[in-house]
Amino acid sequence: MSDRSILLEIRNLDVNFFLDEGTVEAVQDVSLDVFQNYTLGIVGESGCGKSVLSQAIMRIVPPPGKITGGEMVYHGGNAHSIDLVKLDEKGKAIRSIRGNEIGLILQEPMAALSPLYTVGDQIQDVLRQHSSMSKPEAKAYIVELLDQVGIPKPDIHVDQYPFELSGGLRQRVVIAMAIACKPKLLIADEPTTALDVTIQAQILRLFQELKETLDISIIFISHDLAVISEIADEIVVMYNGRIVEEGPARKVFSEPLHPYTIGLLKSVPKLGEGSRERLTTIEGTVPDPFMKSEGCAFYPRCSIREEQCTLECPALAEVERGRKAACLPIQSSSR
Amino acid sequence: MINYIIRRIFYMIPTLIIISMISFTVIQLPPGDYLTTKIAQLQAQDELINVDLIEALREEYGLDKPIYVQYGKWVWNILHGDFGYSWEWQRPVEEVIGERILLTAIISFSATFMIYLVAIPVGIFSATHKYSVGDYLVTFVAFVGLALPNFLLALLLLFLGYALFDVSLSGLFSAEFANAPWSAAKVGDLLKHLWIPVIVVGTTSTAGRIRVMRGNLLDELNKPYVMAARAKGLSEVKLLLKYPVRTALNPLISGLSVLLPQMISGATITAVVLGLPTTGPMLLGALRSQDVYLAGAFILLLSTLTVISTLLSDILLAWSDPRIQYE
Amino acid sequence: MEAANNNLLTVENLKKHFPIKKGLLRRVLGHVKAVDDVSFKIRRGETLGLVGESGCGKSTIGKLILRALKPTAGTIMFRVDDEEVLIHELSDAELRSFRRHAQLIFQDPYASLNPRMTVREIIGEPILVNRDQQTVDLDQRVKELMDLVGLDSRYLKRYPHAFSGGQRQRIGVARALALNPDLIVADEPVSALDVSIQAQILNLLHDIQQDLNLTYLFISHDLSVVEHISDRVAVMYVGKLVELADNDDIFRRPKHPYTEALLAAVPQISERQKRETYTLGGNIADPANPPSGCYFHPRCRYAKEICKTQPVVMEEVSPRHQVACHLARELSLKGL
Numbered sequence: 002m003s004d005r006s007i008l009l010e011i012r013n014l015d016v017n018f019f020l021d022e023g024t025v026e027a028v029q030d031v032s033l034d035v036f037q038n039y040t041l042g043i044v045g046e047s048g049c050g051k052s053v054l055s056q057a058i059m060r061i062v063p064p065p066g067k068i069t070g071g072e073m074v075y076h077g078g079n080a081h082s083i084d085l086v087k088l089d090e091k092g093k094a095i096r097s098i099r100g101n102e103i104g105l106i107l108q109e110p111m112a113a114l115s116p117l118y119t120v121g122d123q124i125q126d127v128l129r130q131h132s133s134m135s136k137p138e139a140k141a142y143i144v145e146l147l148d149q150v151g152i153p154k155p156d157i158h159v160d161q162y163p164f165e166l167s168g169g170l171r172q173r174v175v176i177a178m179a180i181a182c183k184p185k186l187l188i189a190d191e192p193t194t195a196l197d198v199t200i201q202a203q204i205l206r207l208f209q210e211l212k213e214t215l216d217i218s219i220i221f222i223s224h225d226l227a228v229i230s231e232i233a234d235e236i237v238v239m240y241n242g243r244i245v246e247e248g249p250a251r252k253v254f255s256e257p258l259h260p261y262t263i264g265l266l267k268s269v270p271k272l273g274e275g276s277r278e279r280l281t282t283i284e285g286t287v288p289d290p291f292m293k294s295e296g297c298a299f300y301p302r303c304s305i306r307e308e309q310c311t312l313e314c315p316a317l318a319e320v321e322r323g324r325k326a327a328c329l330p331i332q333s334s335s336r
Numbered sequence: 337m338i339n340y341i342i343r344r345i346f347y348m349i350p351t352l353i354i355i356s357m358i359s360f361t362v363i364q365l366p367p368g369d370y371l372t373t374k375i376a377q378l379q380a381q382d383e384l385i386n387v388d389l390i391e392a393l394r395e396e397y398g399l400d401k402p403i404y405v406q407y408g409k410w411v412w413n414i415l416h417g418d419f420g421y422s423w424e425w426q427r428p429v430e431e432v433i434g435e436r437i438l439l440t441a442i443i444s445f446s447a448t449f450m451i452y453l454v455a456i457p458v459g460i461f462s463a464t465h466k467y468s469v470g471d472y473l474v475t476f477v478a479f480v481g482l483a484l485p486n487f488l489l490a491l492l493l494l495f496l497g498y499a500l501f502d503v504s505l506s507g508l509f510s511a512e513f514a515n516a517p518w519s520a521a522k523v524g525d526l527l528k529h530l531w532i533p534v535i536v537v538g539t540t541s542t543a544g545r546i547r548v549m550r551g552n553l554l555d556e557l558n559k560p561y562v563m564a565a566r567a568k569g570l571s572e573v574k575l576l577l578k579y580p581v582r583t584a585l586n587p588l589i590s591g592l593s594v595l596l597p598q599m600i601s602g603a604t605i606t607a608v609v610l611g612l613p614t615t616g617p618m619l620l621g622a623l624r625s626q627d628v629y630l631a632g633a634f635i636l637l638l639s640t641l642t643v644i645s646t647l648l649s650d651i652l653l654a655w656s657d658p659r660i661q662y663e
Numbered sequence: 664m665e666a667a668n669n670n671l672l673t674v675e676n677l678k679k680h681f682p683i684k685k686g687l688l689r690r691v692l693g694h695v696k697a698v699d700d701v702s703f704k705i706r707r708g709e710t711l712g713l714v715g716e717s718g719c720g721k722s723t724i725g726k727l728i729l730r731a732l733k734p735t736a737g738t739i740m741f742r743v744d745d746e747e748v749l750i751h752e753l754s755d756a757e758l759r760s761f762r763r764h765a766q767l768i769f770q771d772p773y774a775s776l777n778p779r780m781t782v783r784e785i786i787g788e789p790i791l792v793n794r795d796q797q798t799v800d801l802d803q804r805v806k807e808l809m810d811l812v813g814l815d816s817r818y819l820k821r822y823p824h825a826f827s828g829g830q831r832q833r834i835g836v837a838r839a840l841a842l843n844p845d846l847i848v849a850d851e852p853v854s855a856l857d858v859s860i861q862a863q864i865l866n867l868l869h870d871i872q873q874d875l876n877l878t879y880l881f882i883s884h885d886l887s888v889v890e891h892i893s894d895r896v897a898v899m900y901v902g903k904l905v906e907l908a909d910n911d912d913i914f915r916r917p918k919h920p921y922t923e924a925l926l927a928a929v930p931q932i933s934e935r936q937k938r939e940t941y942t943l944g945g946n947i948a949d950p951a952n953p954p955s956g957c958y959f960h961p962r963c964r965y966a967k968e969i970c971k972t973q974p975v976v977m978e979e980v981s982p983r984h985q986v987a988c989h990l991a992r993e994l995s996l997k998g999l
Contacts, residue, residue, distance in 0.1 A: 046857035061566045063558070091572055100568035107567075112560040115579050116659055126578070127568040162658050167946050168717075178568070197716035197884065199943040202928035206942050224858060227887075227930040254932050268862035270891035272929050273914070273999040279869055280862040280891070286827045287857075 007076055008186055008218050009035040009058070014071035014086075016050070016057050023291040027053040027066065029242040032317065035186065040212060040219040042233025042250060044226060044265075048287055050242040051222045055188045058220075059105055060085060060095045077102050077185040101131040104179030108191035110171035114163040120147075121159035124178045131182045143181070150177045151207060169200035173207070180211060187211070188220045193228060205232055226269055230254050238262050241288055241298040244317050248324035258326040260303050297329070305330050340654055348643050355643075359635040360407050363628050410632065420629025424622065429633045433615065437637065439508060440614040443603075446530060447538035448595055452588070455542050459549025460581060466554065474546065481543030487605045490536045494610070497532070506611040508533070533610055537603045541595060545588060552587055556580035582656065589653045593646035670742065671845060671878045672705040672728065677737035679723050683951055695951045697723045699902040701737075702977070707845070710872070710879040712893030712910075714886060714925070716947055720902040721882045725848040727751075728880065729767055730758055741765065743845070763793055763842035770851035772831035776823040782809070782834055783819045789841040808837040811874075812867060829860035836867060840875070850882045865892060886929050890914050895983075898922050901948045901958045904977060908984040915998040918986040920963045923996040957989065965990055 016028035028050045035041055043051045056062045058073060073085040075098070088095040099105075107113040114123060121143050128139045140159065147155035150173040163171055172192060179187055189208070193201040205228065212219055223229050229236060229250070236253045238246040238261065246259040257263045264283035285302040288294070296311035297303070303310070307330050317327040320335045375390065394400055413420060419429035462474045494506060507514070513525045556562065557580055565575040604616030615634060622631040654660040678701075680694040697720045705711045715721045726732040728739055730750055739750040743764055753761055766789075769775035776785055786805045806816040812833040823831055832852065839847055849868065853861040865888065871877060883889050889896055896913040898906040898921065906919040917923045924943040945962040948954055954961050960970040967990065975987040988994075 046859060056563070059567050061563055063563070096569040096571065098569070099566070100570075105564070105567035107560050107564055109560060113564040115561045115565075115583065117582055117657060118578075126565070126570060130569050164659055169946060175564075178564075197947070198886070198925060198928040199716065200946075201930070202942045203944070205930065225930070226858065227932045230932045231930040265858055266932065268859050269932070270862075270865070270887045272887045272890055272926070272931055274891070279866045282862040282866060283859040286829060286860070 005036040005039065007034050008037050009076070010072075010074040011035075011058075012072050012074075014054070014057060014073060015069045016053050016062055016066055017069045018066045020065060025290040026242050026293075027290075028057060030316070031071070031239075031242075031244055033237055033244065033247065035218055035220060036235075037185070037218055038212065038216050039234045040208075040221055040232055042229035042236045043220060043222045043239060044224065044229045044236060045239035046224055046287060048241075048290065049239040051239050052190050054239075055105065055190050055220065055222055058085065058188060059099055059103060060088060060090050061099075061105075075102070097131070100127045100179075100184070101182045102184055103186045103188065104182070104184040106172075106175050106179045106187065106189040106192045109195050110168065110175045111163060111195075113175050114171065116162065116164055119160050119162055120166070120174050124174070124181055127178060127181050143177070146177045146181055147174070150174075150180075150211075151203070152177070168196055169203060172196060172200075172204055176204075176207065176211075180215065180217070183215060184217065186218045186220065188222070190222045191224065192221075194223065194225070201228070208232060226254070226265060227271075238265075241290075243298070243327060244325075245299065245327045246325065247317065248321075252324060258320055258324065258331055259328050260305050261299050264302070264304070297327075337654065340660075341651060344647050344650055348647060351643055352640060355639040356411065356636055357407065359639070360410060360632055361403065363623075363626070363631050363635070364403055364406070410629070414633075414636070419633040422622075422627055422630040424625050424627040424630065429629050432630060433618070433633060433637075436613055436615045436618060439612070440616075442526075443530070443533050443537060443612070443614060447534045447541075448592070450534055451538045451542045451545055451595070455545035455549055456585070456588070459546045460553060460576070462546065462550040463553035463557065463584075464576065471550075474550075478543040478546045481539045482547075484539070486536055486540060486603065487609045489539055490532075490606050490609045493532050493536065508612055508614075533603075533606065533612055536606050536610065545591070548587060548591070549584060552584035553580055556584045586653060586657055589656060590649055592649040592652070593642070595645075669706050670704045671707040672742075672880075673738075673740040674704070674724075674728070675702045675738045675740075677701045677724070677727060677739065678735045679720075679727055679732060680735045693951055696902045696953070697950060698727065698734075701899075701902075701904050703897055703904065703907055705846070705878055705880060707742075707878055708872075708876050709894040710881050710892055712889035712896040713880060713882045713899060714884065714889050714896060715899035716884060718947060718950065719899045720950070721899050722850055724899075725767065725850050725880060725882050728846075729762075729765055729848055731767075741846070760793070763789070764844055765846040765848065766839040766842065766844040768832075768835050768839050768847060768849040768852045771855050772828055772835050773855070775835055776831055778823055781820050781822055782814070782826075785823070785834060786837045786841055789838060793842060804841070805837075808840055811840065811871065812837045813863075827860075828856055829863055832856060832860075832864050833867065836864075836871070840871065843875070844877070846878045846880065848880045848882070851884070852881075853888060854883065854885065861888075868892065886914075886925060898925070901950050901953055903958065903987065904985075905959065905987045906985065907977070908986075912981075912984050916984075917996050917998050918980055918984065918991045918994070919959075919988045920965050920990075920994070920996065921959050923998070924962075926999060927997070957987075965994055 011034070012032050014028055014031045015026070018025040018027055031050075031054060033041070043054065045051045053062060053066065057068055062068065068086055071086060074082050075085050076082045083094070085095065085098070114120070121140060124143045124146065125136070125139045128134050128142065134142065144155045144159050147159060152158050152170055152173050158166065158170065163174070166174065176192070193204050196204060208219060208221070209232070211217060221229065221232050233250045236248060236250045237244050238253070238259065240261050246253060246257065246262045248258070253262065254266065257266055261283070264281070267281040268283060270280060283302050288298050288301070294300070294311075296313060297306075297315055300306050300310045309329050313329065315327045315329045315332065317325050318332055320326045320331055326332065399406065410420065417430070421427075422429050422432045425432045458474055462471045465471045498504065508526055508529045509522065510525050510529075513522045516522055559580070562575070562580050565579045568575075570578075603614070604620055606612070607614045607616040619631065619634045621627075622634060677698055678696070679698040680696050682691045683693045683695060684691055699720075701724060703711065713721045713724065723732065727734050728750065730753060734751050737751065741748045741750050741761075741764065748761060750761065780788070783802065783805050786808055787801050790801060790804060802819070805819065809816040809819070814830060814833050814837065818825070823834065826834065852868070853864050856864060868879070869892065872879060879892070881889065881892055890910060893910050895907065895909050897904050898913065898919065900921050906913065906917065906922050913922060914926065917926060928943060943962055948958050948961070956972050957963070957966070957970045957975045960966040963970065969989050973989060975989055977985045977987045978991070980986050980991045
């Protein structure tokens with residue numbers, strides 16, 4: 002475990018959205034490490050900041066969002082490391098990383114592709130941007146690439162428009178686009194959410210294969226605990242813009258620490274339980290993004306809350322070896 | 337694509353036939369015809385009437401026959417290149433309108449060209465600089481352009497031209513070229529005069545289209561495919577032009593079909609104010625004096641132009657948006 | 664043995680074909696067989712889960728039962744107070760008075776509520792439309808319904824945008840309950856919701872079923888949710904039912920290879936080592952141009968010659984377990 006080299010170090014990252022109604026702290030004080038050739042799963046419900054985090058890494062947070070603090074040191078470049086936060090959002094440096102060193106896969110494959118250009122044309126963009134390939138070279142390579150991501154008859158599909166393909170094939174196209182320049186890091190934001198189960202299984206398998214053949218690191222973002230548990234080595238659970246728990250995937254799911262993780266796991270119906278009983282739920286709803294509280298954001302919904310939780314916002318801290326949680330009662334009991 | 341075009345042309349034919357029928361009927365609706373009116377006028381002035389000529393004309397165009405026979409004759413003649421006889425101008429229709437149609441087309445096409453040349457980049461600027469000083473300025477100017485009636489703008493420009501530069505900018509030609517045959521010098525003179533009517537005719541549409549372009553592009557800028565394109569590392573200008581701008585152009589392309597005929601028929605007041613030898617004022621006159629064949633030819637040409645420009649913009653749209661051909 | 668009249672809904676040989684029109688003259692070139700020869704029954708008070716992947720026709724079945732669509736063929740029989748109503752034959756007027764017996768809960772709580780109506784208007788609308796029912800006090804009834812679905816009845820005059828996704832779905836449930844229906848067709852009622860909210864709505868559906876003796880047709884693509892809520896489950900593939908059995912039989916003793924493949928595809932939170940699964944290849948067949956024989960044969964790993972040529976029909980292979988597979992009696996498939 003210790004010989005893994007770090008690819009991306011995120012420290013105390015803050016991303017705020019400055020809206021007329023107030024400021025939304027979409028990502029707050031997030032620190033995490035992405036190691037080489039492993040899969041980091043980020044799980045959380047809508048609005049927890051997981052997508053914004055992925056956009057922040059690419060430096061494509063849409064306005065009025067802004068990175069307001071922290072650093073993201075990328076060690077992938079040759080010999081020297083770069084703090085992505087310091088780069089100019091529109092500059093050459095970050096653009097030579099986007100699509101080249103770090104690839105991004107978005108949730109809706111139909112929406113992530115323009116309906117006006119053929120599949121090949123859209124993949125070609127990224128190749129021609131980052132390499133000196135000629136058009137025919139690029140095309141030949143794209144056909145190869147489509148074949149690699151499991152698209153049948155790649156020589157025909159390369160000249161087709163996205164709407165001519167099924168949902169599963171479209172997602173494969175988006176994946177092909179993201180891996181075209183052999184990036185070191187692949188960020189996949191809910192890549193299977195819009196797909197049917199059998200197609201989802203195919204895509205998850207493809208991710209596993211890519212990780213092995215390309216020696217790539219993956220940040221896999223999903224709201225679906227089961228999907229994350231199938232694919233991730235390490236898991237980060239986010240709530241209200243913060244990381245509340247982090248640890249090895251199997252541990253987090255078998256012995257969750259944070260009350261939010263426990264609640265989430267209990268509230269999903271699990272296949273094979275067969276029960277028609279009521280589910281255990283997390284009462285209440287996600288906090289209003291414009292409301293700020295001194296204490297822990299999960300306090301109103303928490304099952305183990307204590308007085309101290311309203312006073313101080315818990316920081317993420319190691320509770321067991323290799324396992325972190327942002328929860329005061331748990332941190333104090335483990336000490 | 338070929339199939340699509342054939343289908344569209346196929347749809348055009350019945351449309352044109354129906355339009356020609358309706359317009360012919362409407363023109364004929366008022367009681368009497370041009371000749372009876374003319375005879376009455378001449379008799380009132382005690383002038384001699386060339387009865388033979390009138391009878392010959394009446395015979396030739398079947399004015400004494402029922403309306404469907406007249407219509408049949410009219411269409412038959414048009415198919416043979418004969419648009420009929422303008423009573424008012426005492427000349428064949430095609431001679432009367434030939435040059436005017438050409439000049440109108442020149443003004444319309446130049447205006448259309450200017451509208452898109454200005455509206456698209458300004459709209460893009462406005463959308464990509466949302467809520468900036470530049471955007472507010474563009475928005476303000478665009479609203480003024482929308483609100484200002486064309487003829488007022490025409491008068492304003494004429495006045496400015498006269499007051500500041502002491503030149504008369506009305507008409508399309510200087511006096512020495514007005515009735516001269518076409519020559520290189522005449523074309524040059526035309527170009528010198530052209531910009532005023534083009535600006536006048538095009539301002540409102542330009543303003544409108546800036547707003548359309550801005551709105552469409554703003555919608556597109558938030559779409560995931562733009563973020564996906566940005567994530568590829570493309571430069572902002574490159575990705576903007578390739579992805580959202582092209583999508584945002586589609587409504588402008590389909591708007592092309594309305595623009596052409598609108599400018600030919602709609603600029604009548606402007607043409608009167610500016611004294612332009614275009615079709616608008618002539619159509620108005622022909623309708624007033626029941627100059628059947630002249631008015632009919634105009635209306636038919638206008639509707640044909642509408643139908644053709646619709647076809648053209650649809651073909652352009654199908655070329656620009658591949659989804660359309662597959663529907 | 665349950666009495667025959669215990670069936671609230673009996674669907675027989677239900678078909679819905681949509682014509683495909685093409686070319687200059689919009690000639691009908693063929694049909695999309697969205698629902699093709701589907702038969703099933705739902706007993707009073709039970710939940711029938713209907714699962715399948717997108718485009719398999721499961722939502723169309725829901726719409727046909729509520730007569731939002733007119734069936735191409737087949738019968739839909741609904742039992743109201745010991746009288747049989749033939750839904751497929753109802754005239755528009757009869758349909759209006761029937762509507763109170765069967766209601767729909769939509770997938771998208773954002774799209775299915777009119778943003779310009781208050782909660783009171785949304786929930787009260789069905790009551791007002793069916794005025795023949797004696798409702799003394801509309802506000803009182805709406806408040807009752809809001810209490811029932813766990814909404815604060817003080818928010819009567821609020822608009823949908825003031826509510827969270829889960830609360831909006833509660834409004835949708837309250838609207839469906841307004842006329843005391845017997846049957847509720849729930850079309851993906853929790854798919855658009857967050858995990859923690861999903862559990863709250865599933866519990867709500869569970870509770871009101873107990874309290875009001877409701878019957879559910881629960882349409883979903885999510886097998887975990889269907890397993891959780893259903894008494895019996897029907898599996899659909901390209902317009903046809905392929906398997907119909909009690910919950911436990913479907914999930915533990917599947918008899919159709921498609922069911923087996925679906926179960927294998929569902930990701931699971933497990934402490935075990937990553938499961939040794941097989942992944943179903945290929946894509947869902949095109950309902951406008953389905954394969955010959957059994958529609959599933961091109962993707963089926965057990966397919967034999969007979970599957971390519973002979974169409975399949977639903978057969979009872981063991982008590983209360985129907986399967987449409989030539990090999991159902993031979994195969995031993997893996998459940999959970």
